[in-house]
Amino acid sequence: MTTKKPMVIIGATGGQGGSVVNSFLNDPEWRVRGITRSPSSQKSRNLETRGVEVVQADLDDRVSLAKAFQDANVIFAVSDFWGIYNDPKNRNKPKPGQALNEWTKVQETQQLKKFIDEAARVSSLELFIMSSLPGNFLTHPMAQPTKKENGNIQFANNLDLDAKVPLISHDQDSGINVSLPIIFFDRQGMSTSRNNRTIVNVLAKKFALQRPRMEPPRKQKLVVVASNNIPKIKATRDGFTQMLPDCYDFQGISVDSNVSDQPFSDEETLRGATNRAQNAQAARPEADFWVGIEGGVETHNDSICSFAWIVVNGKDGKVGKARTSAYFLPDKTCQLLKEGVELGHADDMVFGQTDSKNKQGSVGLLTGGVVDRAAYYTQAVILALIPFRNASLDF
Incomplete structure (x- = not known):
């Protein structure tokens, strides 16, 4: 034995x-x-x-x-x-x-x-x-925390x-x-x-x-987001994975919108989103999709409301566009916008925040986090993908 x-x-x-x-x-x-x-x-x-x-x-x-x-x-x-x-x-x-x-x-x-x-x-x-x-008391090798110039701590995601x-x-x-x-x-x-x-x-x-x-590796489709803004990249990822489930690689890139820092009309905002998508396509022609997201404001009587346009270009030549819902801004914010302050900076000044546009944005600040900036964009990204989901239809 x-x-x-x-x-x-x-x-x-x-x-x-x-x-x-x-x-x-x-x-x-x-x-x-x-x-x-x-x-x-x-x-x-x-x-x-x-x-x-x-x-x-x-x-x-x-x-x-x-x-x-x-x-x-x-x-x-x-x-x-x-x-x-x-x-x-x-x-x-x-x-x-x-x-x-x-x-x-x-x-x-x-x-x-x-x-x-x-x-x-x-x-x-x-x-x-x-x-x-x-080792929580050590510098974690996977997260690699680094301090940004504004004092915020940034963590790397190695996956x-x-x-x-x-x-x-x-x-x-x-x-x-x-x-x-x-x-x-x-x-x-x-x-x-x-x-x-x-x-x-x-x-x-x-x-x-x-x-x-895990699942066997599949060929990834490259989606280039015409911004390094975290909520915009997250919204693009969430919209694509819900509307067009596939294996994607989402990458942000900084490109010009060729409009003012704070677009002040529906037409200018749409033009900014279109320019971003086209400029991203010119910079990264190897991608499968290019996404431009541009936030803007427009006046209604004496008030100002905020919204955004999303434009998606596909390598097959298709183009999808959608606009988010709009919401009105507080008087203090409106006054700063009229003085030429960009919305993100105006939000920081009114709410005592730092770099809020890379976090929850004005919609998150005003809704108390019920709707953050990424979630706000996501629905419009989904709507902009309608032509791609319905490939047999002309739009």
């Missing part, structure tokens, strides 16, 4: 650890050992009933960890930032002037170091797998807006995550001896972003 290999699971009574238990408990190759602070708890007794070897260990005590890790072939360790943070016994432990989350970060880091140090002493160990929160990334349930999928590197090492015949431990980011390479778990 083959002797089962010991697999040690820290946090066996929790969501992630429990998922790992479920994945390996009935595997004839493994003997599951669950580590818990309280072997007498109901959750621990339930594990014992199922056949788990329950061992008591204090995660802050190296001696008890060493005993729990003895003879292990695989160790799965999970840190619990929020468990430490939310423990009432820890409320008064931070030093004067030290925030509880900062103190918790230090405690969690110390725990993880103890896990690693004690695991390194286990001569039988083949694989050590650790699960932890991202395509349409990329499909699998959502992982911590209490259902952790076991699958842990089994993959074990299978990977076995199938590849990789040596796990202490003299030949190849460092491989197994989960990242073999699970998280593997194409087989």
Whole structure:
């Protein structure tokens, strides 16, 4: 009879650890050992009933960890930032002037170091797998936050807006995550001896972003938005994906509208949107669609209302146009517009905002966020795509 290999699971009574238990408990190759602070708890007794070897260990005590890790072939360790943070016994432990989350970060880091140090002493160990929160106190390599000149923090998105990334349930999928590197090492015949431990980011390479778990890649259609304004790009993306579902690459480009910074009539605003779409097409002729969005205002008696025109040019020569609904502006804003101030700057002055046109815009400010600038444009983008959805009809 083959002797089962010991697999040690820290946090066996929790969501992630429990998922790992479920994945390996009935595997004839493994003997599951669950580590818990309280072997007498109901959750621990339930594990014992199922056949788990329950061992008591204090995660802050190296001696008890060493005993729990003895003879292990695989160790799965999970840190619990929020468990430490939310423990009432820890409320008064931070030093004067030290925030509880900062103190918790230090405690969690110390725990993880103890896990690693004690695991390194286990001569039988083949694989050590650790699960932890991202390094929120560090500069996150994926987000790459940078401060803009106006003081705002800007985050980079390193994934395509349409990329499909699998959502992982911590209490259902952790076991699958842990089994993959074990299978990977076995199938590849990789040596796990202490003299030949190849460092491989197994989960990242073999699970998280593997194409087989997503839709197969398709040829993307390039949509060039004649602006780098975030709400305009988002509205274009949302409109296209709703009206003409396909695989797209949306890119913004700065081009001239060849009209005034603040168009003051319906005709001038439409001309600005048309010029933007045409100028984008001239700059990026390889695209499939070019989208021009121009915001404008027009007078009605003594008041001024705001609106926008959307123009979409297609590589097949089709052109789609649509105008948004209009809404009236406050007297203070109207006065600034009459003095030559562009609407975005007028909104900043009236509402005490900064760069509002790249955020929710005047429509968002006036509706209290019920309708933001991107959502306001989206419906008109959809309407401008009517000729493309109804390709057999002439417009």
